Amino acid sequence: MTINRLSLNTATAKNLDVPTAIAAAARHGYQAIGFWRDRVAETGVERTAQLAHDAGLRVSSLCRGGFMTAADPDAIAWALVDNKAAIDEAAGLGAPELVMVVGGLLAASDFGGPALPDGDRDLVAARQRVVDRVGDLVPYAQDRGVRLALEPMHPIFAGDRGVLSTLGQSLDIAEAFDPAAVGVVIDTYHVWWDPQLATQIARAGHSGRISSYQVSDWVLPLDLDTLNSRGFMGDGYIDFATITSWIEQAGYSGDVEVEIFNKEIWALPADELLSTVRDRFARLISPYLR
Amino acid sequence: MTINRLSLNTATAKNLDVPTAIAAAARHGYQAIGFWRDRVAETGVERTAQLAHDAGLRVSSLCRGGFMTAADPDAIAWALVDNKAAIDEAAGLGAPELVMVVGGLLAASDFGGPALPDGDRDLVAARQRVVDRVGDLVPYAQDRGVRLALEPMHPIFAGDRGVLSTLGQSLDIAEAFDPAAVGVVIDTYHVWWDPQLATQIARAGHSGRISSYQVSDWVLPLDLDTLNSRGFMGDGYIDFATITSWIEQAGYSGDVEVEIFNKEIWALPADELLSTVRDRFARLISPYLR
Numbered sequence: 001m002t003i004n005r006l007s008l009n010t011a012t013a014k015n016l017d018v019p020t021a022i023a024a025a026a027r028h029g030y031q032a033i034g035f036w037r038d039r040v041a042e043t044g045v046e047r048t049a050q051l052a053h054d055a056g057l058r059v060s061s062l063c064r065g066g067f068m069t070a071a072d073p074d075a076i077a078w079a080l081v082d083n084k085a086a087i088d089e090a091a092g093l094g095a096p097e098l099v100m101v102v103g104g105l106l107a108a109s110d111f112g113g114p115a116l117p118d119g120d121r122d123l124v125a126a127r128q129r130v131v132d133r134v135g136d137l138v139p140y141a142q143d144r145g146v147r148l149a150l151e152p153m154h155p156i157f158a159g160d161r162g163v164l165s166t167l168g169q170s171l172d173i174a175e176a177f178d179p180a181a182v183g184v185v186i187d188t189y190h191v192w193w194d195p196q197l198a199t200q201i202a203r204a205g206h207s208g209r210i211s212s213y214q215v216s217d218w219v220l221p222l223d224l225d226t227l228n229s230r231g232f233m234g235d236g237y238i239d240f241a242t243i244t245s246w247i248e249q250a251g252y253s254g255d256v257e258v259e260i261f262n263k264e265i266w267a268l269p270a271d272e273l274l275s276t277v278r279d280r281f282a283r284l285i286s287p288y289l290r
Numbered sequence: 291m292t293i294n295r296l297s298l299n300t301a302t303a304k305n306l307d308v309p310t311a312i313a314a315a316a317r318h319g320y321q322a323i324g325f326w327r328d329r330v331a332e333t334g335v336e337r338t339a340q341l342a343h344d345a346g347l348r349v350s351s352l353c354r355g356g357f358m359t360a361a362d363p364d365a366i367a368w369a370l371v372d373n374k375a376a377i378d379e380a381a382g383l384g385a386p387e388l389v390m391v392v393g394g395l396l397a398a399s400d401f402g403g404p405a406l407p408d409g410d411r412d413l414v415a416a417r418q419r420v421v422d423r424v425g426d427l428v429p430y431a432q433d434r435g436v437r438l439a440l441e442p443m444h445p446i447f448a449g450d451r452g453v454l455s456t457l458g459q460s461l462d463i464a465e466a467f468d469p470a471a472v473g474v475v476i477d478t479y480h481v482w483w484d485p486q487l488a489t490q491i492a493r494a495g496h497s498g499r500i501s502s503y504q505v506s507d508w509v510l511p512l513d514l515d516t517l518n519s520r521g522f523m524g525d526g527y528i529d530f531a532t533i534t535s536w537i538e539q540a541g542y543s544g545d546v547e548v549e550i551f552n553k554e555i556w557a558l559p560a561d562e563l564l565s566t567v568r569d570r571f572a573r574l575i576s577p578y579l580r
Contacts, residue, residue, distance in 0.1 A: 097550075124532065156446045158482075193413070194458055220449055222514070224512070237448075238411065
């Protein structure tokens, strides 16, 4: 079975630095890789791009921009500066898509903590600020050939991490812009439960807005740290055959990133990790791609 | 401030038996109560109804029917028998609404465990079986004057507990039936994140299908047992002013149940628990009701 559209999102191999991850992906026959900014910062944008190129890997995306729900002017200014830096990095890497995790009800500077500051429960207003910030960033991103890829997140994260909760909502925002400027990420972990998923994937495909298809599984019981509660495809509840078929029918022809946050998986030896991902992909995803 | 629409859902006071919960609710000025079947079974339907009546409490709902996603004939037959018993109990209590938690991808008999049997990942088919079972039960419920109240559950529960994930999806099912036969439960904990919430609450009100408005808060970090991770209103992320106003504008005039699953809250002395619920209700919910 072919794995020619498999991309290693490096969050899956969080313990590896960029050179090690690139070497491991190439050794296991992967043809693409998606990077995270913190690891790229260690190695440098230029060297990362060169290493990926030399290893014959496409760069499928950069994770992540976003965190732009703040209301106060200083935090808004910071979000714009940081997102422009992320856009520059994506351009430097040759990553066509910048994945945007838009942020929760907390101010960006407070991100990471569980406490809710008094008075910031206005979800409708926070969502509008996301629309405003996307509008601010589009011209800068378009000039550099990078698409802003809005990622709807599972509603478990609506409070503290991402107020984009459905694919339909993300498309409502994206469709105010050129399809080359704003797309959407479809990550099975975040959207598998959505009763409108088939319809909204078709809609996203019809308007050419599928920036990335990412896969990992919903496993139970949840990890107390819900961010890191994902599993290998096949270990949980998600119907990859059906969802991948919808993606294929929507005309998506890009790379498919495996993105798994899980401490036990991160602790595996790199070769075991990458070969498990590859085998699961070949068995559960590839058969439903053209 | 008035609390005349406050109903104690007895899951909030899980450690109290029915006579104790009724006495406590009446002592604290509550005017309504919603029961759970397991506790009613201890006291008996007839005696529970009599005690509530004698205490001057309306019975706002019975929790719960449902768990009807199973595919095999024996489990389907069991689900119908059990739901008809629940309908009979609701009728005996004078509860106009039977709250339906429809079940997850597991067979009903396996409910409660984290493991996923091979082959039952077809969410689309599981959702269709819910539609089929509701259709089976409607005539029985209508004959007994009990409305089936479909409860959309937070997508965190889509795998193992409830494949109804949004209010819109629940209304799509309900609208195939008489509004007196099938309604919807709007529980803030389950629906607060939904980008379509305002629209769908208005839709539910317009067709007279709001069976119950239930309130509790989304608190972080989640409890490892996500079922029991709710908080007192005001302790988490939910914008009760906005959502309650939408409910009011939709024309809902029934009782508002406080339903909190939380081990620490259950452990409070009953008087402290009921007075905290009452105070939060008076401060955060009542001002937005007529």
